[in-house]
Amino acid sequence: MSKFFGYILSPIFYIFFGLSLCIFHPIQWICIKLFGYKAHKVSVDALNFFLTYCQIFLVNTISFKNDFDLPTDRPIIFAANHQSMYDIPSLIWFLRKHHAKFISKIELTKGIPSISINLRVGGGANIDRKDNKQAISEIIKLGRRMKDNNWSTVIFPEGTRAKDGRLKTFQFGGIATLLKVVPNALVVPVAIENSWKIVRFGMFPLTTGNALRWTVLKPIEPGIKTPNDITLEVETEIRKVLGQSITD
Template sequence: MKKIIDYILSIIYLIHFGLTLLVFHVIQIIAFNVFGKKVHKVAVDYLNFFLTFGLYLTGANVILRNLTDLPNDRPIIFVANHQSTFDIPAVIWLLRKYHPRFVSKIELAKGVPSISYNLRKSGAALINRKDGKQAITEIARLGKLIQDEKGSAIIFPEGTRTASGIMKPFVAGGVATLLKRAPDALIVPVAINGTGAFNPKGIFPLKSFSKLSWTVLPGIEPSGKKVEDILEEAKTAIQNILSKE
């Protein structure tokens, strides 16, 4: 019976998901080209609001928590574990005040309604994993951007999704490059839990009545610390949250 419910609710949510991407793709194009970047950002925020809270259509328990006060006068590098494609909408909505730009694989810059358009227009770092020089250049550009704007970036230092919930080692290269160009940045861990189990077999079927949580943790001052030590501290903080849930 539970499997039948999973299939029915998955179909309902995925119809909602697809229609939301299509509708907001048009809205984004109009917002960006007619009204400019600020209105485009608002459109992106509400795209991710509908994607996130649409998860209730699957019976999910969606928990968004911020356990710290974040500064407005310095750059921020959000460091998150990565379990699923479904990690991202809630992160964008939860952190919308800070307008985080993603470090993303370049393949996502084409072919996905709404998402590809936003990646191209938002200033995200679009990296080619087969071209190390290009990847470093893109991440460095993003680092300078958040330093100049006192903005924020978000990176998944595992480098890939881990649906099992068991985190892979955090790779230092991307964060090190961001910090080199944004030396004033605060490192802020974000713990994401439950999304891997939510779609264990790919995008269909989804697991109904899942508990999904996103938690922003206290920041880590990077001054005087090695990047590897910063990431180990961030990983431990994230693991502590995952272990409690």
């Protein structure tokens, strides 16, 4: 039934999702050109509110749980599992007070309404996956911006989306590189559930009636822990929420 209703509701979802991107594209341009970063961020937050709650057109529910008083006066590395592109708008919206930035493929900085302009001017890192030197350089620059502005970064240590919801082994490189630049950053795991189900049949039809959940888990103080130990701890805690063991 979820697939059946997806055929009916997916076009409606795409219309409103696409309208949001198109409407906020010129708004972002005006904000950044005339009023600077703060105004641009407000526009990006508003955009991602609408992108997040477009899920109502698919009868998908949105739940964000955070039982921790996370600081806003120090950088944070949010480390999350990755299930679909719909993970990202909700992370931007729900973590908005932490100025969460992303590490994105440089190809995305062109041709996509709203998204491309935000990637170019929003302060994240746009990396060329074929150029390791460039990628590391961009992540280091991002780390410096985190340090200077008390911004945060969301990373996906799996490196790619888990299209069937099964967690892939986390890689420690991203956390290690950022911690070299921002050693005082707090590492915060975030467990994402069920967004992979939206696209289980691809881009069309999208599925309906999913309970989408984002859960902030206990923060990790890096201290004397190695990046590898931190990454393993993040993966272990997320696996507990997903009900998946390392041997699954």
